Amino acid sequence: MNRIQSKLREDKKLLSIYFTAGHPNLNDTVTIIESLQASGIDMIEIGLPFSDPLADGPTIQKSSTAALDNGMHSKLLFQQLKDIRKTVSIPLLIMGYFNPILQFGVEDFCKQCQEIGIDGLILPDLPLAEYQRDYEQLFKKYGLINVFLITPQTSEARIRQIDAASEGFIYMVSSASTTGAKKGFGQVQKDYFQRIAGMKLSNPQIVGFGISNKETFSQATSSAKGAIIGSAFIKHLESEGVEAIPDFVRSIR
Amino acid sequence: MKYQADENGYYGNFGGAFIPEMLYPNTEELRLNYLNIMEDPSFEKEFHALLKDYVGRPTPLYFAERLSKKYNTRIYLKREDLCHTGAHKVNNTIGQILMAKRLGKDRIIAETGAGQHGVATATVCALMGIECIVYMGEIDIARQAPNVARMKMLGAEVRPALSGSRTLKDATNEAIRDWINNPVNTHYIIGSVVGPHPYPDMVARFQSVVSKEIKSQLLEKEGRENPDYVVACVGGGSNAAGAYYHYLDEEEVGIIAVEAAGKGVHSGESAATSALGKIGIIHGSKTLLMQTEDGQITEPYSISAGLDYPGVGPMHAHLYESGRGEFISITDDEAMQAGRMVAELEGIIPAIETSHAFAIFNHRNFKPEDLVVINLSGRGDKDLQTYIDYFKL
Numbered sequence A: 001m002n003r004i005q006s007k008l009r010e011d012k013k014l015l016s017i018y019f020t021a022g023h024p025n026l027n028d029t030v031t032i033i034e035s036l037q038a039s040g041i042d043m044i045e046i047g048l049p050f051s052d053p054l055a056d057g058p059t060i061q062k063s064s065t066a067a068l069d070n071g072m073h074s075k076l077l078f079q080q081l082k083d084i085r086k087t088v089s090i091p092l093l094i095m096g097y098f099n100p101i102l103q104f105g106v107e108d109f110c111k112q113c114q115e116i117g118i119d120g121l122i123l124p125d126l127p128l129a130e131y132q133r134d135y136e137q138l139f140k141k142y143g144l145i146n147v148f149l150i151t152p153q154t155s156e157a158r159i160r161q162i163d164a165a166s167e168g169f170i171y172m173v174s175s176a177s178t179t180g181a182k183k184g185f186g187q188v189q190k191d192y193f194q195r196i197a198g199m200k201l202s203n204p205q206i207v208g209f210g211i212s213n214k215e216t217f218s219q220a221t222s223s224a225k226g227a228i229i230g231s232a233f234i235k236h237l238e239s240e241g242v243e244a245i246p247d248f249v250r251s252i253r
Numbered sequence B: 001m002k003y004q005a006d007e008n009g010y011y012g013n014f015g016g017a018f019i020p021e022m023l024y025p026n027t028e029e030l031r032l033n034y035l036n037i038m039e040d041p042s043f044e045k046e047f048h049a050l051l052k053d054y055v056g057r058p059t060p061l062y063f064a065e066r067l068s069k070k071y072n073t074r075i076y077l078k079r080e081d082l083c084h085t086g087a088h089k090v091n092n093t094i095g096q097i098l099m100a101k102r103l104g105k106d107r108i109i110a111e112t113g114a115g116q117h118g119v120a121t122a123t124v125c126a127l128m129g130i131e132c133i134v135y136m137g138e139i140d141i142a143r144q145a146p147n148v149a150r151m152k153m154l155g156a157e158v159r160p161a162l163s164g165s166r167t168l169k170d171a172t173n174e175a176i177r178d179w180i181n182n183p184v185n186t187h188y189i190i191g192s193v194v195g196p197h198p199y200p201d202m203v204a205r206f207q208s209v210v211s212k213e214i215k216s217q218l219l220e221k222e223g224r225e226n227p228d229y230v231v232a233c234v235g236g237g238s239n240a241a242g243a244y245y246h247y248l249d250e251e252e253v254g255i256i257a258v259e260a261a262g263k264g265v266h267s268g269e270s271a272a273t274s275a276l277g278k279i280g281i282i283h284g285s286k287t288l289l290m291q292t293e294d295g296q297i298t299e300p301y302s303i304s305a306g307l308d309y310p311g312v313g314p315m316h317a318h319l320y321e322s323g324r325g326e327f328i329s330i331t332d333d334e335a336m337q338a339g340r341m342v343a344e345l346e347g348i349i350p351a352i353e354t355s356h357a358f359a360i361f362n363h364r365n366f367k368p369e370d371l372v373v374i375n376l377s378g379r380g381d382k383d384l385q386t387y388i389d390y391f392k393l
């Protein structure tokens, strides 16, 4: 069983963290991952930076630009991660945009992921139809779980279609927005969380976008299996540094 | 149908809809409805009435006698520069504003580089009384002040794109982000045959009025519908798509696409996408794209802001790859000289984008009996300052 699938069976709410590889410093990647694991994080999304991250708000745009300016690129990320499975056992996913993967060569990229021990990919601009048309076979061949997104606007029929195509979890985007912290969740989000919970999907859901603190984490996970924090973690890294990662995690749960 | 989009929006290997799930409902609503709406007789009637009475169509097909003599061939100019607002862009914005109304949208967003598409969008929004927000790179706002003022006078809000390189591609990113954040009431009027399916096909259909008119005008003037060549400049590719559209499957008509070489194709400052690009994904479409080895999108350069885009529409990527289209790139200097030549020989000052198309005659010979149609996509008023600075007028 894939590490993501076993993690999802654990009887707890999962806390997952996104960070942009190559930021704040080019060679922080392994330190950040090890520190997150030591702090009790359940799963990590390693952000592969892209020049034009069109689903992202200002915080991740800036961290991506900074990472690219620092010299991050796909080959370097794989080099940095080459021995990661000697020290890290929690699920690791790569999250990014599809173009850098297309240039790397989709099959080569998948193969590298498998060799390193990456468990899944989250590629917002590779939607279901394009994935199934050209890439599904490759992802499966290398044991990678592809994670799809749903939003408050996603129709019930499409959610069912995505559920059927998913093998790990469904990434539940909290509101119609780009990434970045909002001031808490309102009634619209609560209704949405409940509506999805009521659908009894076969894949658990993990909520992302707009989760920044204990309160939004517990709201998001009241019915979902877990939540992902990105922008708020990146801001904390920028202001407090890599050493303060345990403090951030403690502030969430 | 070989060169048209299939039902998934693919032109050969190019096209598709590589969009985040947040945009799926928006593009899906459009995809499911655009053909039905466009084929509805009442839509067609309204569209064509506005093109005729508001835009000033049909635009003339003019035999350029002195230019023909100079190059010893037969040259016709399709006068899109005479459209209201000064370029072909308005054919698309008229179509899309009517589409937006039928979809019940009450807020319009658009991106713009030089400001031509922004002005054309602000114009139709004023015409329909609909809120209009135009994203424009901070750098372009500074270099295109007159068009910024025109948009404001037309009642549009111009929002600076402050991310990335702060030019057209970033303005497009910001417009897409706006659409993600406003998924229900907003329609995004894209300015060229780019973006996710169904945009390239929809915009090409709205622009196809250009080649439809060329056919009937040539028939009247020359007793034949088909020229030997159709020539157009290509930024995103919308004026070219319109000029080629009804000729795509008529293989005896040569299709020539002119791209901006900037300071030279291999100078590092160029926008010649077919020569420099590799297959990649930009703004939701798989197409030819200027990018680094690692797949980061690079910043193009051209003296003409309207050709300054790192990608090209998927239709054109397919025309290039299949060999159906002949692609030529023209430097800043060649384009500027060609623009001046057309002004002096024909009394028409072309937009600098269009001047690139006119430089074709220094690159390629045509036979004396050939019929060559140049799509004169826009007029040069907006570019006067650039011409003044270049020629020290």
Ligand SMILES: Cc1ncc(COP(=O)(O)O)c(C=O)c1O
Pocket (backbone or CB within 6 Å): B087, B088, B113, B114, B116, B117, B191, B192, B193, B233, B234, B235, B236, B237, B238, B239, B240, B305, B306, B307, B351, B353, B354, B377, B378, B379
């Ligand atoms: C006059 C004119 N021609 C051509 C273009 C290039 O766009 P496209 O390739 O979509 O026709 C522009 C864009 O601003 C323009 O203003």
